[in-house]
Amino acid sequence: MKLFTYSKASGSVGHALEESAGKSGSHYIAGGTNLIDLMKDDIVSPDHLVDITALSCSQIEKLPGGGVKIGALVSNSDLANDSFIRQNYPVLSRALLSGASAQLRNMATVGGNLMQRTRCSYFYDVAGACNKRQPGSGCPAIEGYNRMHSVLGASSKCISAHPSDMCVALAALDATVQLTGEKGDRKVKLIDFHKLPGNTPELETVLLPHELIVAVELPHLGYSKNWCYLKVRDRASYAFALVSAAACLDIEGGKIKSARLALGGVAPKPWRAQEAEKLLVGKEPDERAFKAASEAVMKTARGLEHNKFKIELGKRTIVRALKVAAGGVA
Amino acid sequence: MEKKIKRPGQAQAAGADQHDLDCRGEGGQTRREFMVTAAAVGAGLALTGAIGESQEAAEAAELVNDPAKAVAIQVPNPPDTIAVELTVNEHTHMVNVDPRTSLLDALREYMGLTGSKKGCDHGQCGACTVLVDGRRINSCLTFAVMYQGKKITTIEGLADGDDLHPVQAAFVKYDGFQCGYCTPGQICSTVGLLAEARAGCVSAVTPDLACAKPVLSEMEIRERMSGNLCRCGAYPGIVEAIKSLAGAQS
Numbered sequence: 055m056k057l058f059t060y061s062k063a064s065g066s067v068g069h070a071l072e073e074s075a076g077k078s079g080s081h082y083i084a085g086g087t088n089l090i091d092l093m094k095d096d097i098v099s100p101d102h103l104v105d106i107t108a109l110s111c112s113q114i115e116k117l118p119g120g121g122v123k124i125g126a127l128v129s130n131s132d133l134a135n136d137s138f139i140r141q142n143y144p145v146l147s148r149a150l151l152s153g154a155s156a157q158l159r160n161m162a163t164v165g166g167n168l169m170q171r172t173r174c175s176y177f178y179d180v181a182g183a184c185n186k187r188q189p190g191s192g193c194p195a196i197e198g199y200n201r202m203h204s205v206l207g208a209s210s211k212c213i214s215a216h217p218s219d220m221c222v223a224l225a226a227l228d229a230t231v232q233l234t235g236e237k238g239d240r241k242v243k244l245i246d247f248h249k250l251p252g253n254t255p256e257l258e259t260v261l262l263p264h265e266l267i268v269a270v271e272l273p274h275l276g277y278s279k280n281w282c283y284l285k286v287r288d289r290a291s292y293a294f295a296l297v298s299a300a301a302c303l304d305i306e307g308g309k310i311k312s313a314r315l316a317l318g319g320v321a322p323k324p325w326r327a328q329e330a331e332k333l334l335v336g337k338e339p340d341e342r343a344f345k346a347a348s349e350a351v352m353k354t355a356r357g358l359e360h361n362k363f364k365i366e367l368g369k370r371t372i373v374r375a376l377k378v379a380a381g382g383v384a
Numbered sequence: 385m386e387k388k389i390k391r392p393g394q395a396q397a398a399g400a401d402q403h404d405l406d407c408r409g410e411g412g413q414t415r416r417e418f419m420v421t422a423a424a425v426g427a428g429l430a431l432t433g434a435i436g437e438s439q440e441a442a443e444a445a446e447l448v449n450d451p452a453k454a455v456a457i458q459v460p461n462p463p464d465t466i467a468v469e470l471t472v473n474e475h476t477h478m479v480n481v482d483p484r485t486s487l488l489d490a491l492r493e494y495m496g497l498t499g500s501k502k503g504c505d506h507g508q509c510g511a512c513t514v515l516v517d518g519r520r521i522n523s524c525l526t527f528a529v530m531y532q533g534k535k536i537t538t539i540e541g542l543a544d545g546d547d548l549h550p551v552q553a554a555f556v557k558y559d560g561f562q563c564g565y566c567t568p569g570q571i572c573s574t575v576g577l578l579a580e581a582r583a584g585c586v587s588a589v590t591p592d593l594a595c596a597k598p599v600l601s602e603m604e605i606r607e608r609m610s611g612n613l614c615r616c617g618a619y620p621g622i623v624e625a626i627k628s629l630a631g632a633q634s
Contacts, residue, residue, distance in 0.1 A: 151588040155611025291610035
């Protein structure tokens with residue numbers, strides 16, 4: 055691991071920005087569960103770390119007009135186990151609990167989860183090429199062993215998949231990310247926070263240099279009645295998703311009033327399926343409607359040698375998640 | 385049910401873990417002391433190529449026993465270290481660490497608390513699990529400099545003298561290990577799991593997330609312990625041990 059300098063920001067978010075300002079190789083660190091792993095393998099080599107664990111961003115606050123504001127430093131386990139979240143946003147709780155292990159969830163934070171890097175094995179192999187790690191060096195995954203990779207939203211430069219479960223639920227719940235930086239505060243929709251790889255897979259989010267995630271906001275509607283987070287993976291626990299789906303339905307008078315659908319494990323960012331959501335609105339919550347929605351999601355999917363199974367698996371995962379959400383038999 | 389955590393004894397602070405203390409051989413040597421001496425003698429022989437050159441062996445033994453000197457060997461140009469006060473098993477340690485030092489390495493190499501094990505060193509196996517303010521974490525995946533003021537509990541801090549912690553006793557009773565390498569992590573993880581269950585924490589397999597007090601079924605235990613791998617496959621014994629504790633807890 056390359057040597058770095060270390061400083062701890064205390065109290066205000068402004069102090070963290072000051073500690074980071076002017077240092078080109080500066081990174082913020084909180085839970086560190088992904089960053090330190092990457093540092094150990096020399097994939098990321100910060101010159102300076104600003105420890106932000108003492109900042110006052112660890113609250114879960116109900117908002118006056120409905121909705122909730124989740125501090126960026128709330129741990130994954132505290133968020134998953136918060137009674138308000140469990141009752142009002144259960145799909146978020148289940149998604150969080152489906153990721154990593156108990157130890158890692160105790161360490162990992164909401165902000166850090168948003169900043170998680172792909173687990174593409176070529177990204178992790180510093181001896182080889184990777185356009186994300188070394189822009190312009192090539193993507194060996196396209197012709198290589200690409201079983202874990204994306205079938206939606208990939209490019210000729212990068213086919214890596216986004217690893218987060220939490221972000222899939224946040225995408226479905228229409229979350230907003232609160233940022234602060236040298237140019238002031240701003241809010242970004244979660245579904246606009248991560249970028250598709252295109253020609254610049256090294257640019258993964260809209261974060262500006264030194265900008266800091268301070269909170270995530272959820273709107274009032276939490277789909278606490280008809281929801282499902284379904285994660286399909288190689289092991290029953292402690293494994294990344296082959297495909298995951300967050301499905302939320304608002305059913306009134308036997309018809310779908312509104313629907314939310316987001317996928318994980320199949321795209322380079324949390325994949326919100328808005329076209330499929332529109333197809334579901336006004337329909338009866340039955341298999342025919344769910345199958346039509348799943349076909350719509352995978353219409354633009356492109357499979358490669360080892361990951362093409364994800365297209366059919368994705369469709370089936372979507373249908374089953376929607377069935378469970380609607381209260382049917384899984 | 386949990387016993388009060390006791391400060392580690394002098395022998396532990398000097399580098400021997402509980403198992404070592406229980407396993408003194410005929411010469412009064414612990415397993416670790418024997419291995420260190422053997423390694424040092426080996427190094428001495430390699431340096432001199434002759435038996436009887438005990439000076440080099442003694443120096444090598446000193447290097448292995450003194451973490452500060454060991455670090456100096458590994459890093460040709462030692463960086464500026466950071467002073468950090470770590471409270472481990474109710475005992476305060478002042479250590480000067482390279483900022484890259486993981487909490488696990490600080491425990492093992494700077495404080496001689498070698499009970500916490502280094503398995504994968506990437507947060508994947510759970511052998512390094514310790515408790516921080518009562519919560520289980522992977523000590524390999526975090527930097528020691530970030531733990532000033534936190535209360536750290538390792539496997540060495542669980543027993544009350546000769547009285548095993550209930551989780552340790554249950555692992556012995558239900559045969560929750562074979563080689564023992566993952567066991568300190570498994571036990572610390574179980575202590576964390578039981579505290580989480582007492583606090584009403586849910587898991588990925590809890591059917592009703594709104595339920596206040598999830599029952600620790602076998603499926604729940606397996607899910608909640610998935611961050612601790614055991615290559616010997618002692619899982620059935622581990623699950624039985626935790627089941628017995630969960631029963632006692634409820």
